[in-house]
Amino acid sequence: MRPPPCTPNHGTERTNGVGHMTTSSTTESRYRLFLERFPVRKFVLILLAIVIAYGAAAGSIATLQLGRFSSDVWINLFISGVARGSVYAIIALGYTLVYGILFIINFAHGEVFMAGAFTAYFVAIGLDQAGMLVSSPIISIALLFLVSSVVSMIVAILLERIAYRPLRGAPRLVPLITAIGASLFLQYTFRGFYGANARAYPTIPAIQGTWDILGYDFQKVHVISILGAVALWLMLYWIVERTRVGRAMRAVGEDREIAALMGVDVDRTIVFTFAVGGALAGAAGILYVFLFNQAHFFMGFFPGLKAFTAAVLGGIGSITGAALGGLILGILETVGPNLFLDGAGVPSPNQLIPIVAFGILVLVLIFLPGGFLGAPDDKSRA
Numbered sequence: 001m002r003p004p005p006c007t008p009n010h011g012t013e014r015t016n017g018v019g020h021m022t023t024s025s026t027t028e029s030r031y032r033l034f035l036e037r038f039p040v041r042k043f044v045l046i047l048l049a050i051v052i053a054y055g056a057a058a059g060s061i062a063t064l065q066l067g068r069f070s071s072d073v074w075i076n077l078f079i080s081g082v083a084r085g086s087v088y089a090i091i092a093l094g095y096t097l098v099y100g101i102l103f104i105i106n107f108a109h110g111e112v113f114m115a116g117a118f119t120a121y122f123v124a125i126g127l128d129q130a131g132m133l134v135s136s137p138i139i140s141i142a143l144l145f146l147v148s149s150v151v152s153m154i155v156a157i158l159l160e161r162i163a164y165r166p167l168r169g170a171p172r173l174v175p176l177i178t179a180i181g182a183s184l185f186l187q188y189t190f191r192g193f194y195g196a197n198a199r200a201y202p203t204i205p206a207i208q209g210t211w212d213i214l215g216y217d218f219q220k221v222h223v224i225s226i227l228g229a230v231a232l233w234l235m236l237y238w239i240v241e242r243t244r245v246g247r248a249m250r251a252v253g254e255d256r257e258i259a260a261l262m263g264v265d266v267d268r269t270i271v272f273t274f275a276v277g278g279a280l281a282g283a284a285g286i287l288y289v290f291l292f293n294q295a296h297f298f299m300g301f302f303p304g305l306k307a308f309t310a311a312v313l314g315g316i317g318s319i320t321g322a323a324l325g326g327l328i329l330g331i332l333e334t335v336g337p338n339l340f341l342d343g344a345g346v347p348s349p350n351q352l353i354p355i356v357a358f359g360i361l362v363l364v365l366i367f368l369p370g371g372f373l374g375a376p377d378d379k380s381r382a
Contacts, residue, residue, distance in 0.1 A: 045367060052363070055340070062343025069338065075216055077334050083222040083291060085330020086229030090284035091307035092314070092322035093236055094156075094277030100253045100317045101273050104172060107179040108159055110304020111186035112278050116152030117285025118190055118295045120144045121199050128202035137206035141286075149282035155186070156278025157271060165267075183301075191297040198296035201289045225287045232283055233323050236276065240319060249273055302354070306333075309361040315371030324372060332356055 063069075069077075091113055098106040127133050127140045163182045167175045207224055210217040240246040248269045251259040260266050288303065289295055306329060314325025336356045337349035346352070364371065 049367065059340040059342075059344045063339055063341075064343070066343055068342065072216065074335070076218075077338065078331060079218055079222050079226075081331035081334035082327060083225040083330070084334060085310070085327040086226050087284050087287050087291065087326075088303065088307045088310045088330055089323040089326025090229050090232050090280050090287070091303060092311040092326050093233070093319060094281050095308055095311040096316055096319060096322040097249075097273050097277045099311075101249060101270055102164065102168070102175075104164070104175040105179065105308070105316075106159075106164075106277075107176070107304070107308075108163075108182040108186060109156075109277070109281060110300035110302075110307070111183050111190075112152050112156045112159065112300070113281040113285050113288075113304060114295075114297065114300030115155045115186065115190060116148035116150075116278075116282030117289055117299065118194055118199075118297065119151045120148040120282075120286060121194075121201060121289075121295045123147045124202050133202060133204050137204055141204065141207075144286050145283055148285050149279040152282030152285065153275045153278040156274045156281070159186075160271060160274040165270075183304075187297055187301070194297065196297065198294050201293050201295065203293075207290065221290045225290060228283070228287055232280055233319075236280065237319055239276065245269070245272055306357050309357055309364075311371075312361060313364050313371055315373035318371070318373040321371055321373035329357060329360060332360065 091109065094109045094112070095106060098104065098109070124133070124140075124144055127143065132140045159182055163178050164175060167178060207220045210219055211223060213223075240249060248259070248264045249272070251262065251264055252266055252269045256266050259269075285295075288299075307326065310325035310329045311322045312325070313328060314321030314323065316322075333353050333356055337352050341349035341352065
């Protein structure tokens with residue numbers, strides 16, 4: 001009996017009689033393997049980065065071609081951004097100090113900033129009524145810095161002692177929720193103390209007007225804010241890197257248990273960290289009112305969020321990163337809307353400043369979660 005004639009295999013069967021895969025099945029397997037290994041997330045991120053870069057470049061070119069802003073305007077916008085960013089940087093140092101020690105985000109730090117500046121307002125009113133803002137501006141400014149820093153420092157110490165110390169060792173979500181609750185508590189406590197209305201700080205004539213620097217007129221408050229922020233950052237850097245208590249702070253940040261075994265008083269070190277962060281926030285509050293000339297119970301919310309953005313941008317846990325992130329954020333807030341959006345025909349681009357700030361936060365968390373100078377994991381250090 002003759003066997004049936006053989007028919008050619010066109011890939012319609014799974015095997016060929018001896019267990020080998022057909023051409024069609026092999027192709028499907030390779031296709032599935034390619035899809036499994038294809039870096040979808042990286043591809044989407046690269047595509048998003050290209051779109052953002054193209055939009056920013058196209059908007060900038062269109063704005064510069066219109067020529068609506070002179071070089072003097074761009075320079076003044078840049079200096080204004082540096083001054084604003086300097087305030088964000090000093091507030092961000094408080095976030096990064098606490099994170100470097102306890103690895104928690106102290107979302108009540110904006111209210112610590114508010115407490116000192118709002119309290120110092122009443123001291124400024126008294127000095128103004130006594131005529132000291134005109135006759136003795138240096139002493140008056142020193143008193144404002146002292147009062148604001150001391151009040152913010154006391155609030156920060158109480159916050160650590162009452163809200164955070166009982167939660168050491170708890171899951172990270174618990175202190176985070178506590179920080180949000182403490183933020184709301186401080187906001188409405190000071191609203192009850194001082195009222196809900198915004199208060200305008202009295203004018204200090206000595207810091208009004210401009211200085212001629214290298215042929216350009218710069219506002220005095222901008223120069224003072226920048227120099228004050230630089231001095232505060234250098235002081236903090238010296239404390240952390242060159243002093244015994246700074247070494248204790250770094251040791252506690254590395255490992256609390258080992259630091260305690262080596263004789264470091266952990267509780268005292270943590271309290272000192274909160275005290276320094278609070279004092280810096282109080283000083284930043286005075287620089288802030290120099291720039292914006294008002295105080296109210298809600299004044300710490302948005303600067304606090306922007307300072308947190310600055311800390312994340314620079315690398316939370318890094319002192320230098322916090323300063324760098326604050327400067328970048330401040331410059332982008334003042335220069336960015338006009339540079340990127342004016343040429344695109346967007347009306348009132350300055351009203352979109354919050355979009356710039358929080359858009360940066362989202363982009364940093366997507367593309368560079370560790371920030372510019374931070375570690376890629378959770379072990380960022382101050």
